[in-house]
Amino acid sequence: MNLAQAVVAGAPPEELARLDVPPTYRAAYVHRDEVGMFKTDTDTDTGTDTGTDKDVRLSLHVGQVPMPELAPDEVLVAVMASAINYNTVWSAMFEPIPTFAFLERLGRTDPRHDLSTHVLGSDAAGVVVRTGAAVRRWKAGDRVVTGPAYVDGEDPIAQHDGMLAADLRAWGFETNFGGLADFAVVKATQLLAKPRHLSWEEAACNLLCAATAYRMLVGERGARMRQGDVVLLWGATGGLGGYGVQLVKNGGGIPVGVVSSPEKGELLRAMGCEHVIDRSGFEDLADEKDWRRLGAEVRRLVGEDPGIVFEHTGRETFGASVYVAKRGGAVVTCGSSSGYDHAYDNRHLWMKLKRIIGSHGANYQECHEVNRLISLGMVHPTLSRVYPLDQAGEAARAVQTNRHVGKVGVLALAPGEDLGVEDHALRERIGEERLRLFRRAPAAP
Structure with a gap:
């Protein structure tokens, strides 16, 4: 029996420690030699390529890669399940820049990462099989989930907030050896106990998005939502939005979810989100006329403007977000999936004393706090579909x-x-209906 087979069979810790670590392992990766495969013309406004379908199935491969050595503060996890995040898509499109640039930079201090293959994936659930010499709190056999922040613990500011560390990296995006693989290398400070009531795939899908949403909405460095706050959430049934809606409801806020179809609207209502806006009814969210219509619709639904706007879509919606936030309100943003070049009317920001809050990922404590909510059954997975690794x-x-x-x-x-x-x-006690709510949702055509 090899190490992977022993993990699947539920072998005891002493047997896991006795078995050899394999020299190679199966992983989903992109290859340095293919960085230019989608290159066409460049959009001068966004800096991204145009004119071709950058089909990630062409660039994302599954095969054997070399097993790295562990650093003293690292852990080798046998991955039972992982999840796709949008940074996986960016990596496989080689946009906005090829991630091999991140690996080359990291390789100046840790040459293990600077390889011709980049193993992707920023979420995972699995079993610890090896620990580095400096690891104290984890041991072989522990069932764990992984947080996405890869932080240099020797940076003093990391003791205040790891997300401010100068060398902060997104694991599996700005580092190698990510979670879309049979084995993954993580820092010990990324690990948390797996929620015991969840399956492997349910446990694997949460932390990156749930912790990001937690920092944005609840954490002291985000919007600091209070009871009764009206929160407008873009993409409310997406990876981030699905957790955002749950956190708003749990905290006594009033979620107003924006979706792109009636089917997603029904899913949102099934989550308990009473107020739903279908964005397909707006012709051009870059036009102030539609900003005004959106604001009027929010007021029709809840009687006031949103105190918080939960932003991650970026270019298509940012102007509307700044406009609809109430006087003294906040737009909290963690990404720009529709483009990084935002345009908004600054008069609506400064004259109405609004704030834009930048938020990125979550620190170890924030990951712990949201993982506790998941473990208590207060926040549920938003898992909708599951694929085998060979179909990454x-x-x-x-x-x-x-x-x-x-x-x-x-x-x-x-x-x-x-x-x-x-x-x-x-x-x-929680019920399969709640835990599997997103699995019953129809997939988009």
């Missing part, structure tokens, strides 16, 4: 073309779905 390209393509809701999961070593549940009593 198809999984990423579903996210690239928006043919999904919530999160898309990927099975690595787990031989099937619905495995890994330990606390069946909590699962029964």
Whole structure:
């Protein structure tokens, strides 16, 4: 029996420690030699290529890659399941810049990462099989989930907030050896205990998006939502938005979810979000006429302007977000999936004393706090579809073309779905209907 087989069989820690670590392992990766494969013309406004379908199925490969050595503060995790995030799509499109630039920079201090292959993936759930010499709190056999922040703990400011560390990196995006693989290398300060009532794929899909949404809305460095706050959430049934809606409701806020179809609107209502806006009814959200219509619709639904706007779509919606936020309100943003070059009317910002809050990922404590909510059954997975690792390209393509809701999961070593549940009593109390809500949602055509 090899190490991977032993993990799947539930072997005890002493057997995992006895078995050899394989010299290579299966992983989903992009290749340095293919960086220019989608190159065409460049849009001078956004800096991105135009004129071709950058189909990530062509660039995202699954095959054997070399097993790295562990640093003293690192852990080797046998990955049972992982998930697709939009940074996987960016990596496979080689946009906005090829991620090999990140690996080359990291390689100046840690040459292990600067390879011709980049193993992707910023989420994972699995079993610890090896620990570095300096790791104290984790041991072989521990069931874990991974946070996405790869932080230099020797930077003094990391003791205040790891997201301010100068060498902060997104694991599996700005580092190598990510979660879309049978094994992954993580820092010990990325690990948290796996929620016991969730399956491997349910546990693997949460932390990057749930913790990002937590920092944006709840954390002291974000919008600091209070009871009764009206929160407008773009992409409310997406990976980020699905967790954002839950956190707003849990915290006594009033979510107003924006979706792109009636079907997604029904899913949002099933989550308990009473107020839904279908953005397909707006012709041009870059036009102030539609900003005014959007603001009027929010007021019709809840009687006032939103105190917080939850932003991650960027160029297409940012002007509208700044406009509709109430006087003294805040737009909190963590990304720009529709483009980084934002345009908005600054008069609506300064004259009405609004704020724009930049938010990126989540620190270790914030990951711990949201993982606790998940473990208590207060926040639920938004997993909608699951693919085997050999079909990682198809999984990423579903996210690239928006043919999904919530999160898309990927099975690595787990031989099937619905495995890994330990606390069946909590699962029964929560109910399969709530835990599998996004799985019943129809996929986009």
